[in-house]
Amino acid sequence: MAKEVSPGVKALRKVVEDVYADARVAKKEGKLVGWSSSKFPCELAAAFDLNVMYPENQAAGIAANRDGEIMCQAAEDLGFDNDICGYARISLAYAAGKRASRKFDPETLEFVINPNSGKPLKDENGKVVIDPETGKPKKDPKTMQPYTVLDDIYEIEALPETTEKEIAYKNFRREAIKPYRQMRMPQPDFVLCCNNICNCMTKWYENIARMCDIPLIMIDIPYNNTVEVDDTYVAYIRGQFDNAIHDLEKLTGKKFDEKKFDEACANANRTAKAWLKVCDYLQYKPAPYSGFDLFNHMADVVTARGRVEAAEAFEQLSRDLDEAIKEGKSTTPFPEQYRVMFEGIPCWPKLPSLFKPLKEHGVNVTAVVYAPAFGFVYNNMDEMVRAYCKAPNSVCIEQGVDWREGICRDNKVDGVLVHYNRSCKPWSGYMAEMQRRFTKDLGVPCAGFDGDQADPRNFNEAQYETRVQGLVEAMEANKAAKEAAEK
Numbered sequence: 443m444a445k446e447v448s449p450g451v452k453a454l455r456k457v458v459e460d461v462y463a464d465a466r467v468a469k470k471e472g473k474l475v476g477w478s479s480s481k482f483p484c485e486l487a488a489a490f491d492l493n494v495m496y497p498e499n500q501a502a503g504i505a506a507n508r509d510g511e512i513m514c515q516a517a518e519d520l521g522f523d524n525d526i527c528g529y530a531r532i533s534l535a536y537a538a539g540k541r542a543s544r545k546f547d548p549e550t551l552e553f554v555i556n557p558n559s560g561k562p563l564k565d566e567n568g569k570v571v572i573d574p575e576t577g578k579p580k581k582d583p584k585t586m587q588p589y590t591v592l593d594d595i596y597e598i599e600a601l602p603e604t605t606e607k608e609i610a611y612k613n614f615r616r617e618a619i620k621p622y623r624q625m626r627m628p629q630p631d632f633v634l635c636c637n638n639i640c641n642c643m644t645k646w647y648e649n650i651a652r653m654c655d656i657p658l659i660m661i662d663i664p665y666n667n668t669v670e671v672d673d674t675y676v677a678y679i680r681g682q683f684d685n686a687i688h689d690l691e692k693l694t695g696k697k698f699d700e701k702k703f704d705e706a707c708a709n710a711n712r713t714a715k716a717w718l719k720v721c722d723y724l725q726y727k728p729a730p731y732s733g734f735d736l737f738n739h740m741a742d743v744v745t746a747r748g749r750v751e752a753a754e755a756f757e758q759l760s761r762d763l764d765e766a767i768k769e770g771k772s773t774t775p776f777p778e779q780y781r782v783m784f785e786g787i788p789c790w791p792k793l794p795s796l797f798k799p800l801k802e803h804g805v806n807v808t809a810v811v812y813a814p815a816f817g818f819v820y821n822n823m824d825e826m827v828r829a830y831c832k833a834p835n836s837v838c839i840e841q842g843v844d845w846r847e848g849i850c851r852d853n854k855v856d857g858v859l860v861h862y863n864r865s866c867k868p869w870s871g872y873m874a875e876m877q878r879r880f881t882k883d884l885g886v887p888c889a890g891f892d893g894d895q896a897d898p899r900n901f902n903e904a905q906y907e908t909r910v911q912g913l914v915e916a917m918e919a920n921k922a923a924k925e926a927a928e929k
């Protein structure tokens with residue numbers, strides 16, 4: 443039976459679909475479409491009615507659709523190093539025209555189905571059907587997929603179209619590109635980059651601008667060595683906001699529309715407040731949902747936080763969660779025995795593998811750092827600048843520890859699971875020291891595992907399972923010791 447989905451979740455799904463669909467339409471109509479880093483102030487582009495897409499969100503989607511490896515490899519074949527962030531590699535390959543596509547026979551124009559793909563076929567009683575010949579479960583033919591191959595949109599466009607056969611082949615090759623939205627995102631006409639996330643971002647966007655020969659609008663937000671954002675930082679970044687506005691005026695040939703800007707700011711604040719409220723429902727014990735649900739909703743807060751529809755959808759989700767609390771419902775499909783903070787970005791290609799041992803041991807993810815980091819709340823331009831200075835990788839370790847320990851306390855966690863993400867070195871680099879502080883300050887055990895947000899080659903399921911098991915044993919011992927001390 444299909445999983446019941448709340449009205450808020452349905453609305454959020456539609457918001458993201460619409461963002462991608464609007465960009466595809468805009469491109470067809472010859473309007474400008476930009477690509478932006480996730481924490482570039484979207485309010486500036488909204489003042490010009492620009493359609494903007496988000497390569498980080500796109501890369502996460504491509505990875506979750508299991509095409510991270512083929513795209514990362516494509517970037518490496520173009521000369522980008524394997525050590526570069528997986529999101530950047532996927533995006534750079536995409537910007538170069540590479541696409542994950544479905545293999546087909548050029549003579550018959552039929553897809554070549556991979557016999558290993560597909561879900562097990564089930565009978566009318568829901569039981570897996572066993573193939574008498576092989577003794578193995580039969581595959582449901584409806585779910586079987588063609589082999590994945592790499593294609594190139596520029597190669598396709600250069601193909602001849604002189605005969606009917608050539609036209610049919612060219613069209614089929616276009617259609618064979620995987621049909622999910624992230625693999626059909628329009629190519630950029632300009633790029634917007636803010637390096638409050640990391641400095642890899644700067645080089646990544648410079649490369650897109652170079653490869654596609656398009657303008658780059660850059661906002662440099664320096665790393666903060668202090669908890670407070672210094673006034674000199676604010677002045678430096680404010681000047682760049684003005685510069686970005688000037689560049690956008692040049693690009694679009696339009697004047698900065700203050701009314702549209704104010705509207706986008708109001709929407710972005712409303713979205714951020716509703717989003718933070720949704721995040722706070724994880725404080726309930728048991729929680730009405732899991733941090734994995736939050737990860738899924740991040741697409742909205744990244745791609746659409748300046749749209750009123752995103753604010754409304756998160757407000758609806760918040761009402762849904764109120765109901766779930768009243769009715770004692772949760773989306774987590776097991777009783778919550780332990781509560782942990784999941785540190786870092788999830789391994790998108792391996793979500794089922796991440797979830798499996800957590801489910802087995804009754805571990806619910808009730809705290810995440812990545813999600814609330816997108817809750818930018820401000821009242822004026824200077825506060826907006828300060829808000830955009832507070833990204834997880836641009837603040838000092840004291841601020842980072844303080845944020846996390848606050849979330850751990852509020853969300854009542856029994857332990858911390860740390861993703862040492864090979865892609866995200868700025869995030870993973872200081873995690874060993876953070877782990878030490880969490881255990882010292884909060885008295886909770888921590889376990890780390892090696893993985894990657896986008897490149898499945900960097901994740902080892904067996905290691906992950908062992909680490910989760912170790913964490914569970916430590917949490918169990920901690921619980922027993924606390925109970926004994928209370929007696």
Ligand code: SF4
Binds near residue numbers: 639787865866895
């Ligand atoms: S912050 Fe990490 S994950 Fe994001 S772009 Fe930078 S290196 Fe990649």
